[in-house]
Amino acid sequence: MFEIGLTHYLVVATLLFVMGIFVMITKRNAIGILIGVEMVLNGANINLVAFNRYNGMGNIDGQIVSLFVIVLAAAEAALAVAICMNFYKNLNTVDVDHGDTLAG
């Protein structure tokens, strides 16, 4: 119980990941979906760093990859917010359920 190991971190990461998916599914606001994506990425990142800590063979590859993930997440957020603004400009709402004009 008081000996914290890899599994503990993985459990937290898993829960965060699944909650992110839940957020993505249940939020109709585009920004809300973005928040869900960030949660998913964070969950994955915890995994990377935790594996690096407990099974890292003395190097920091996991941390470098998680650094890349953070940077990519920032880029993705910038682009996604721009997309949201465009969405808002075109449809006058950020409700993603209105973005189904191409559906058959």
Add this chain to the structure above:
Amino acid sequence: MTQFSVPWKQSPPLEYRGPARGIVALARMVYTMATPIVSRFPGPILLGAIIGGTLLVWAHWMLFGFVETIAASDVNGAAHSVWGQTLTTAEIGAYLDAHSIVASGILKYLLWPLQLELLRDLVGLGAIFGLFNLIPVYAIWWERKVAGRIQSRMGPMRVGGWHGWAQSFADGVKLVGKEDLVPEQADAMLFRVAPYLAFVPSLLAFLCLPLGSYWVFRNVDVALIFIIAMVGVEVVGVIVAGWASNNKWSVYGAMREACQMVSYEIPMTTVLLIPIMTAGTLNMVQIGDMQTGGWFSWNAFHNPFTFIAFITYYIASLANCKRAPFDLPESESELVAGFHTEYSGFRWALFFFAEYAAMFVVSALAVTLFLGAWHTPIPATWAFEEDSIVKIFLNGVLFSSPFWFIFKCFIFIYIQLWIRWTLPRIRIDQVLYSCVQVMFPIACVALVGHAVWMVLLDGTVFSDIIRWILGLLTAAVTFGFLSVAAFGYRNGRQMVGYLAVKQLPGA
């Protein structure tokens, strides 16, 4: 003295619930009981506060140094001597065992708190929290005095005694006693949380701020980025506050704050890369330790690019802690009070604490990275070398102590105040223009130039010549400025200086 009578009806005492009740009662008690005492003995209390604070920090340092040494001396030769000799817990234990002292077991037991980091951490936290609270209190008082002098008036003079030194304490007590209003249409939860979101990061930044080689709570290898991150995170609180107020002026303030902060972080971080490149580390203690040996060896005078970087950083830092002329988020002439329009009482005070602490933090970054950190302008080799306790004390105060650090920081805080009360506020588009089209190119040029300089010129005689020229130039400008100010003060008895006094109407 004209005595005012109260022309309106006295409002009934406000009703408070929960813990606020106790706090308010305490505040009232302090106000009623302390005011007569404070106004009667202002000098001793001020002196006592300063000495007490210093002693607190001093004790913290001693404890640190001692434990530090004991912890570090396991590495061969790395130990610094405490009181003239090196000690480790192992050595002490071995000594006790070897001499078969009767009470060795008990003594060893008594030594154990030294190994418990929690104890010294608590002491350190106390010191930091004290520092964190004292700095805004005196900075606010000082700002009012400076503003007064710049506007040819006296500023607060009453509370306390000598130049109203206790004004901020009185204000604090007043603010705690004020009613905690939440607008009806506001998002109450976020409205209440926001001040803490602004306040806590500023406090956390102090954890990594070194006031000396040993005067640091946590010597973290990524301290510099951590502090920048904390300064940047503070903005979340401001935005949330503006949004949660449900007031269009507040939202405007918050939006301005958001885009201003995000933009200005880029040039600021870019120029901060320059001292990082020079030092090759993100560890603030190491960066500071590299700048020993007088003001020629300070990073700002390393080459022209670092000098440019220093100035660029300082301007960007003004924008980053929303000081004039970049105080768009709270511009009182357009937005009432910007993001904290709806705030009152203690929560309002939290924002001010955050702001003034952030001012100190960015000044401390400027000092640590560019202006020799805690080192004296004159080389430390000039220190007294003898062992008498007075000399050691002087040595500590004059040559390697937080004295210099805080002194330099307050110089920069003073410049911030000075700018605020002399320069007009600029428009938001001008703010963004100056960031993207002026500061950022300058920062990039300085970065590239510094890199080239480091590769080509470091360690050559050119570099030294440039360094001397820059250092002497700055010293000459500073000295000349001080001379002019002193001359003006001497002749006009006014802070604003002789020449300005001559121009005043009626002079």
Add this chain to the structure above:
Amino acid sequence: MTLRLKKILLLMTPLAIAMFIAAAPVHAADTDLSLSDQGIQTSADGGLLEALMFYACAGVILASGLAICLSKNIVRMAVYLFGTLAAVALMYFLLLANFIGVIQLIVYAGGTLILLIFGVMLTSKSPWAKFEVKRSELIAAGVVCALFAGMLLFVVVNAEWPLETDAVVVGSSMTQFGTGLLTNYLVPFEAISVLLLVVMIGAAYMARQE
């Protein structure tokens, strides 16, 4: 609901301070003779303190995550996300990844989150605009996610991870990051820089005024 979340969030502040104190590495002398002298932690404290910090951290992460799931207000969600991100950063400190921790703070909490809130402000018509989700959808999502979480947890708990118990656990140093980025990871590093440029141009293009 709101009251409890408020208390959780208010509890976060002293908690964050305490956890940073405990998680930050042991400071040492100014010479650079060893890793610990450079402020780099060589092993976690272990024991009770670490466990307490971990549980506090995990608690904040999960509580604010849950709050995001349940919240209807987008700005509140963003603020809860801030709690998650900060707690994840603290978790990185616990995992001896100081640099990743501060980068998480500066990029995620300082940059991405502000961008999100900015987006919210620019796109919301009224501060209280809410989009309700159908109950059936909520139930479906809940069931699927619960199943997913259960299975993943089952795998995570039952899997036997190869652990290096005897290897020395060393915290990351900036030198390692620099060398790594400029040798083994040079190509992704360059690719990401190009990508960032593209994203910058793309975002500016998409969000421009017509």
Add this chain to the structure above:
Amino acid sequence: MGNYEIALCIGVVAPLFMFAVLAFFGHRIGKPTSGWVAVLGVLASLGCATYVLLGWLSATDKAALMATTGYDWVVLNLFGNEMPIEFKVKLDGLTVMMYFMVALVSTCIFVFSIGYMAGHSDEVDGQCKFHRFFCYLSLFEFSMLGLLISSSIFFLFVFWELVGLCSYLLIGFYFDKKFASNAAMKAFITNRVGDFGFLLGLMLVFVFLQTFDLDQAAANFRHQYATNSGIFAADIDILGWHVSGMGLATLMGIGLFCGAMGKSAQFPLHVWLPDAMAGPTPVSALIHAATMVAAGVYLVARVFRLLTPDAQFFIAVIGCITLTITALIAIVQVDIKKVLAYSTLSQLGYMIFGMGVGAWPAALFHLITHAFFKAMMFLGSGQVIEGCHHVQDMRKMGGLHKKMPVTCWTFFIGVLAIAGFGIPGTHFGLGGFFSKDEVLAVAYERTYNWEDRFGGHEKDDGHGAENAHSATPREDDLILRSGKVILASGQVHDEHGSEEHDADEHGADEHGAETSHGESATHGAAAHDAGHGGHHDDPVLAGIAAQQHKIPKWMFWLPIIIAYVTPFYMMRCWWMTFMGKPRDGHVHHHAHESPLMWAPLIVLAIGTVAASYMMFRPQLGEAAVIASDAPLVVAVDGEVPDKAQHELLGLSHDKDKDPHGALIGIVGFSWLVGMGLAILIYRNGLELAERIKRLPFVGFIHWCLMEKLFFDHIYDTVLVGGTRVILSGASNLFDILVVDGIANLLGRGTVRIAEFSGNIMDTGGVDGLVDAIAESTQGAGEMVRQPQTGKIRNYILFGTTGAVLVLAAIIAVVMS
């Protein structure tokens, strides 16, 4: 880094800084000032160059100066070992001289440009392009100087491409003119062809020599040759063509030379340079006469140690062809800048030819003298063009010497210099007289004196009893043979050390004796291997060079003939422009010259005269040659005062075999003949020339030459047209045969089947079946359509569901 390296770097960076200033603030700085800003940058370069040059000339221990430290720019982990790509400043005589030359010439040209561009820069929509011009020029200056100080081929390539870019930008400076933008594109594409070869050579260097550093590469090359490993051990098939190790090394050399072919506009790729005259005239002077085109020669000089004899022969052939055809074309050109362009091509051909035959210092000497006088002449032509209001046709000029005396007489100095004016047998002469003479002298050696010098020794010593001197027979063989090779003065100094060199007559006899024994090279090589690791005169490369071919006779006689042609067309150009009677009153009336523009001309004229005598100042001559990295330089000094020095240079003692003696008879007075002929023909205007042109066969030749020997037509037809034809033909064929065929087949088959079975099926119970299929399809579509809600959240939900199912399946499989 020492002070000199830093000075060189500052000199490189200063124009870059000015480039940045002009790029960002140029439009604010304004019209004349931005030019002066650029001049400031290049003056800084000139100051640094002068500082370094003086320091270099006065230094006693040059080897110590050359030992520079570098910085690892990036460390590649390839082939299992670490390969640093180093940024290092190359500091040797070649760099110092070239650097100084480039800085000086460009300073003059920058100043000139301020005057010139004042009238030429407002041509696009009234938009001021003045600062843009100087912006590009500064960038070019940066790239060119950077090219000169690069110690690694990699950085050399980087700067190489940068100068190419600047050339493109500046040729297309008047991009609103169709011909200018076309010329820019042509130059760029042609250069790409050459650079492709360069890149291939670079890859071979990278793969086989495993380094980019020039010195290191040369050392590796030598080592690989000595041990018969690496590239020499390669035995590969390229597209079924078997290539031996030596062949691959030759390919590498030719590949590297391809870059020079592109930049220096050598024979197959020479077509871009005349078109590049579309750029402003100062650009032509700076880039397309003095510096960038010479960079090709510089490149060959730098990689000389990596060239096999076959590669050298290839280079010589290319140079020979270039110098011949372009000089012939130059005879008939009427555009003043075109004449200068073709003469530049011809002179570049001389340089490349000199490199190819091994006249390393002579070619560089010619490069430097040529840079001065050709830049001067181009500026003079710019002055004329500016003065005559953009008239470039020489037929409309004439009699300008009264209107623009300074231009006229400085131009005349240039004509004399390129024509090789001088009194044979004395020290009186100008530029080309000395430099071209040396190239030709070496060619003479290689043509007529080669066999009898080396044939005998190969038999006697090569496989003889002296093998015991060295480690491997292969190396030994080479060393012994290299001892007989004529060595450049600089190399002689190196072998004996500088102190011996100072005592000239003492060292000379000794050396002469040693040379005949064939041991001195062994001795020197041992000393040098210990010291510089494959520096100047390593015996192995010398050995490679010793296998050089005896060049065929036409390769000696063609340059000789062209030496007569050159004075002719240059004099024709000068006379048509400045002398005689004015042929166009309007043009003549407006002609004038301005001080800002003729002052640089005078500086360059002085430079021309001074550079002519460079070889005779021991210090300067050494500066160009000493301690530079030519492995084997077959050099014949222009004038050899006494017998001792004669021996020192390794020339034969007999009077009848002295190349200079022979050359006096052959080309000594070529300048007189050529120029005299030109004056005779053009003395009285153009009538005589017209009459000559009307002669039967001459007319045909004239037409051929006017059409530039059809190179452009050939390229246009064969390459461009061929590509078009092949592609369009192939696509047509594909369309007709494959696409149409399949479509027709399917269509026809469908029609047949429908005809055959349609009636039966239709009338049968097919309708019901079809209806059933349609119904079921629609039903299935409806069913499938349900989850396709178009809502992103639903897709995520379905995706997650899928993941859950897959995970469940996996768990089930694993658990069971």
